[in-house]
Amino acid sequence: MARPIETVLPDLSGKIRFKIRLLVLFKMNPLTFLSCVQFGSTSPYAQRNSSIGRALARNPSFAARIEATKRIELCPDGTEKIIWQSEIERIHRIVLKNARGHAFHEYGEPMQDDPEQIWAMPLVLLNPEQRQYFEDVNSSIWPEVGSRMMARIATGLDLVNGWISIQDGIYRYSVFQEKGLVVRSVIHNYLATEVIWS
16 A cells, blocks of 8 residues: 655645645546645636536536545644545556657657656655756756757757746656656646656
8 A cells, every 4th residue: 555645735825725645546537636636626616727627517426536535634733634545556557658658759769668667746745855856857868869859959949957848837748868768747737757767
């Protein structure tokens, strides 16, 4: 069983609203689940992404499945602790699928073997040293000549501090070599992921 992780998430006004403990085990659509975790609610109206809100409104049984993974506990200090349970294996499958696509797109490398390491964790749980290590995607090893990543590095095209931003605040990724091929991504400025092949 996964080790519980605790963090404090701010609400949209910036005040501490609740503590959240994740047993990182996703059970349903990970992006919809992640949105519900971020906003502390399965209400369609609480979601920032309108398509996720519409999906929850159209399918009440789907919203109920997500809501069934939520428990609210009162802390001694009077704050609410929201505990969500999900299946990490499902998240890892999606992260791995994306990482394989990024590796092939940027490096031309079809990564068919199982990775040496795969993980996903909320950014807010990384301490400052871990966060700095995660955000530092610069490598001393240059990509193969002719690869898309080589062109990006040589021209700086679409790169911001080594990251390729697909949609600001929604999804960014980086592919680089460091004792193997590494693919890192950040989903909804919340979930940090890393896949490493040696």
